[in-house]
Amino acid sequence: DAKTTQPTSMDCAEGRAANLPCNHSTISGNEYVYWYRQIHSQGPQYIIHGLKNNETNEMASLIITEDRKSSTLILPHATLRDTAVYYCIVSLTGANNLFFGTGTRLTVIP
């Protein structure tokens, strides 16, 4: 599976949109982009995934560039409970041998 590059940390004001970038320049054509997050002392939680098209669910939106070399996770109205480490993962499936890396630590500030 291809590896990803994410900023180490980011801050976001409560109520504002949080935009978390991810570079995955070596992604192959059949690999998906997955996002998981891990709130302190809990297991990782699935957020969203996509292949080519932008995706939206009740938690977030995923914007994937046309060349698929990068993506952005958007939390539209960040709350304090969104403070967590966010992992961008590229994978043939979202469940096998996930390579987490070190992720982005998002801190939502009141």
Place this chain on the structure above:
Amino acid sequence: DAGVTQSPTHLIKTRGQQVTLRCSPKSGHDTVSWYQQALGQGPQFIFQYYEEEERQRGNFPDRFSGHQFPNYSSELNVNALLLGDSALYLCASSSRTGRFSGDTEAFFGQGTRLTVV
């Protein structure tokens, strides 16, 4: 619907001992993966079980072994514990489609915090 459950939640063992961690997958899931998460690091893949067999393995020594039962639950065994085995051990379950498909996601348990002293 109970999600992924792991037991115990915390465990303290002495160096050289053996430990067994347990995982019950989410209802309807047949595949279990185990991860090790050291403090300040992302989870690292240990291995995956499907149909009671180890299907994939990460870069972990043979001291780490596992088992999957007919009801899809799983155990992780670690022999000859080292201080460096202290970590959060996470179990993730998923549903295997029979071929690679991107439309799957893993559901994680809360983990077992293992401390080796």
